[in-house]
Amino acid sequence: MDKHDRVLVEMTPVGFVSRLSRDENEKDRSLTTKIVFDEYLSPALEGIDEWSHIYVIFLLDRIAQAEKPALLHPEKEVGIFATRSPIHPNPIGLTLVELIKREGNEIWVRGLDAYDGTPVLDIKPYPDWWKGQLIVVTNYEIPGWLTDIMEGHE
């Protein structure tokens, strides 16, 4: 590594996840969830509802962070970067969600797998684009173990 080795990054949440009930199963992607942004950011949401889908980047603040993160997924015998395990070196969550509506400093989304009260760091529109082309990837390859999960509806 180089001189950047010890860079520390400081960030402040732009808003928080507000679920209908704290008892909701946050893994249920069919549920609708509200994100409440800091009020001063309301103008920054202008026009967001012209997009049907957005990425939500959030802080995994309920995930116990070990001093040294696990490097291998305990069940799948692959590295943690090759999985969607929440235990990555940095506690960043990333979920692509459907945007239902926006009202002032609040948005409603469907499919956000985050606990009530989760700090949100950023949102970004989907899809990205370059040179007059939207970047929508449909020709992907996935690992064999995921295909097994898909077939088993785990």
Place this chain on the structure above:
Amino acid sequence: MDKHDRVLVEMTPVGFVSRLSRDENEKDRSLTTKIVFDEYLSPALEGIDEWSHIYVIFLLDRIAQAEKPALLHPEKEVGIFATRSPIHPNPIGLTLVELIKREGNEIWVRGLDAYDGTPVLDIKPYPDWWKGQLIVVTNYEIPGWLTDIMEGHE
């Protein structure tokens, strides 16, 4: 806002972007770029190459951060959350890239729009999944101004 108002998040880069040349146009998504991870994270990359595409979450450390971030995009008259402007309240970059190969603690990707030396915070496999279904969104809607850009190949 609530008691979480002043949460500060600390993160440490897991690696850095290493471009073939510092003079490369980082916006050119056809270029291949290396990400060099901290050596201790090499096992965490095991199996990553079974995925053809990954998300790279990185730090926009060259983007001047104003004390108060801009809330409206200067050209498009929409909020900055409704755009891919790099000037969001938190300096987080997110790009979906093609994974070319992995060797030890290094991976090669195509389509990463980040400067040489950019700190990388996390990578995640694409696509996500839920209940035996891959989450690949092809039925999206985009704003009129983006359609105009697409047609003009801006």
